[in-house]
Amino acid sequence: MFKNVIVRTPAKSIVNGITSAPELGKPDYNKALIQHESYIQALKNCGCQVEVLPSLENFPDSCFVEDVAVLTERVAIITRPGAETRLHEVDHIKDTLRKYYEEDCIEEIESPGTLEGGDVMMVGNHFYVGQSDRTNEEGCKQFIDRLKKYGHEGTVVKLEEFLHLKTGVNYLENNNLLVSGEFIDNPLFKEFNQHIIPDDEMYAANCIWVNNTVIVPKGYPKVLSLVKSLGYKTIEVDTSEFRKLDGGLSCLSLRFEAQK
């Protein structure tokens, strides 16, 4: 269960965020704020206590707070983003994490390692980590070493196309995995009940399980009915403005259970 959630309010500079899809246009700041509010409300409806951090104008992508830390029940690992403009976002999360974790349970990824939280998928005690354009081999190695220190395990998944691991594969608990694109038929996932996301709704592979409810991006009817058919309660949240920057539901929060 996740009791705690951290989010960060989008900055006005969100219009200058990184995107691989400029053809979708720039995000509308006011609309992004409204969608962010609904996202917070959805998480509260799932029983989470939500801490809302202030916007950071110098960091256009900083509302994608998932990328700056990986939080487990035993350890907080501060990442080292591979996107240069995002590297120093981590400086703005450390103090917040100290409120939730003991100092000796806070770890960091160090240079030359890079790692972004979007590349990490938690399955109980096991963490899959995507080796991607943002998360390098050294970052994966450091991450798995840190995990082991706390009794967790890790597996590296090599990415060919997706931005992050969770852009294309997401765990919904109960052994259910949503898989899309390059992750379909990956032998690393063969033990899961795999549910294939159709190509025309690929963006919605990024759903999040929050305390037995699954939050699904609004506007993807096939994925919504798939998730419902698995027996989950669902909440739809519109993320159209974040999608313009390759951001999905998971990127917008850190979901965890605080240690203190």
Ligand code: CIR
């Ligand atoms: C970026 O390119 O870094 C942002 N525009 C999107 C980050 C999405 N984060 C995530 O999937 N965890």
